[in-house]
Amino acid sequence: MSDKPTAYDVNRRDLLKLWGPAVLAGAALTAIGTGLSARPGRHEPPSPDLIPAPPDWRVDPGAAGKVAIAGGEGPRANLGRAMLAAGGIDAFVNKGDKVAIKPNCAWDRKPAQAANTDPNLIGELVRLCLGAGAASVMVLDNTCHDPARAFKRSGIEEATLAAGGTVAHQKNTGTVTLNLGGAVLGLWEVLEPIANADRLINVPVVKHHSLGRGTLGMKNWFGAIVGGRPSLHQRLDQVCAELGAAFRPTLTVIDATRVLTGGGPTGGSLDLVRDDDLIAVATDPVAVDTWGATLLDFTPAELPYLAIAERLGLGTTDWQSVTTKV
């Protein structure tokens, strides 16, 4: 035993080599442990309070809403006259704005079947926006049928591209989570170009609907959100009004060029289609939906979401008082 060395004879360098790595490893583990300990996991959903609400796309939220209706000269001319009566496109679209247009382009149907918004109307609207100096105009929808087919068959893709705009749908664009802030609608995925647009124009078509009886502007926002939409139909009236409260568009343009009077919202047979040749341009989404309801022979009471929307302060159901016909 006595001939075995027992004393440590190390210099500073050896000492560091001996203890340094272990001490550094211990320090690193302590730091990582302290940083990560009891922290919420990355997979845990963030608090709803931290999720932003959708922006307000209106030009002048304080101004009283108006409706302008034009008819009889085809969708392009009708839109031009109604827009002029509503204040002109320059009052709503500024130079450099990113404009998003939300048509009803949900179905693999031809324009004549009146299940989708008229393509000529969309094309003309894109032209007007670009003419007012918009930096970009995107026409987009979360369709019910296959989006590639719906955009093609409806003619909306062709009309938009010809007018200088672009199209997008749920399969080729992303989403952002927004807090829609309703009693039914909480956090929802919203098509990203809509959430990031400077101006938003809602362009529904007047249609019969098997559940809602009529589908107009507020129902059209179903195409702006992505997720478990089918179960929303259990409380459709409340949901439509809440969508109207979450999405405050720059303009609502209602297409009543053709009105689908039955078999909605998909339609199909041309016997169900009535040619009304009317276009309404509005800054009051409740009034213009109420007017659209009259085309389907509904009183406001028969579409309960209108009353809920009015109660939420989105506009008036007394549409005649704010409407000018040109």
Add this chain to the structure above:
Amino acid sequence: MKLRPRARHLRIVVQTLFVLVFAILFFGLAVDRVPGWVASMLLSLDPLTAVGTALADWTIPAWTWIGLVILAATAFLGRFFCGWICPLGTLQQFMSWIAGPERRKRNKINRYRRWFSLKYIILTVILVWAALGADHAGWLDPIPLLHRAVAGGLRPLWFGGMTTGGWLSFGMVAAILLLSAWMPRFYCRAVCPLGAMLGVVARLAPFRIRRTTDGSCSGCTLCLMACQGADEPLADHRVSECHVCLNCLDSCADESLHYGLPLPTVTTPTPSLDVGRRRFLVTALATAAVAPVIRATSGGKTRAADAIRPPGALDEAGFLSRCITCGACSASCPTNVIISDLGSTGIEGLFTPVLDMRRGWCEPSCIRCGEVCPTEALTVLTPEVKQAIGGPAEVRIGTVFLDRGRCLPWAMATPCIVCEEMCPTSPKAIWLEPAQVRTREGRTIDVQQPLIDPELCTGCGLCENRCPVGEEAAIRVSSVGESRDPKNRMLTTIRSV
């Protein structure tokens, strides 16, 4: 002969203690008086639990930080966890003591072999996979593996029945013990990912087995015969393989070995891990390429509808990033409803807990599984949030659906009200509608036909458990409506804002 006290005797006492601690805590899982975090303490002690969850979910939940203390201590002392604490290591050591290779063969079987580096490959796969969001360390990590094997393989001997997933885990442990009769601690040497991780860290340890080079060592190989880790105490000591069992010190006839800091005459280079940089990178890249494919086989929409997770489970992505498949929840369940999954949640869900309502049900006021979960993959609840007294429950695990073709009052003109009778929510989620049905003989009899209020149903499964229709019940729970997944809903409800 008088037994001289040696270092290894202390080790044997400590090892025995930890096997006892494992057994006591395991039984404690099912005893409400034992705090949940105490009952699962051995799982929190496991360093791979902390590292796996840290990589997969960027968090170190609950008490798992203790594993990092073990890991830090390993950087000083070496793999003492393997040699002194790990109960599966102890059981293997015991197995090879009573049934292992005979003494003469031991210096051959205890030599280091290059293929022992397989465990580093396994560790690489597990850690890369965890970094991609799915923590599967528990499949092979000995601490969760042992818990799961006992929960699924031994516990059924006194409570509940065997499941395929359960006996598979038990079979793994049985195979590990049998292999250790051929080669001592075969699993620790070649497979164990926890041992591999501790081995990497142990390379830093200033305290290690050191052999003097003063010529006193006669090269007798007695140390090799006693060696558990196959870490070559006689040659260039492989500190990454050494379990610090200290057998070699006690066996050395020349007193040429010591455990501690270096003596002046000692030079101990640390041999490499035998996993080249290229193999490491290829393993990591291959894992990164394969992981998304495996993810596609499970989770989300492809999960089977009857794969019900325990109450308080995180959403599926979060759950898979936290669950170490230790089976503590199933061992804690008073109705034995939680089983080790095999197939219904895909490859990624292998051995994760799911509920089988024919074995048991989710007791309304019981929150034990969340209390014992070491990684909070199941969050700790209060009984009130899952009871549905006076209105819909905040935490629901699913919704029950009635199969009218199998239901006695609906299809067989036979009175039965068991599901409604058992329904524990208040008001009851199952209600009865009086009806008159005609029997085959033309008699009209009164029955009460059950109907379901999906807003009130918590998915507890007591109705399915008690349904007199055998095998496939006439009323069955599906995962739709589970509160953990906002996408798996059928009802649109007014929120309380």
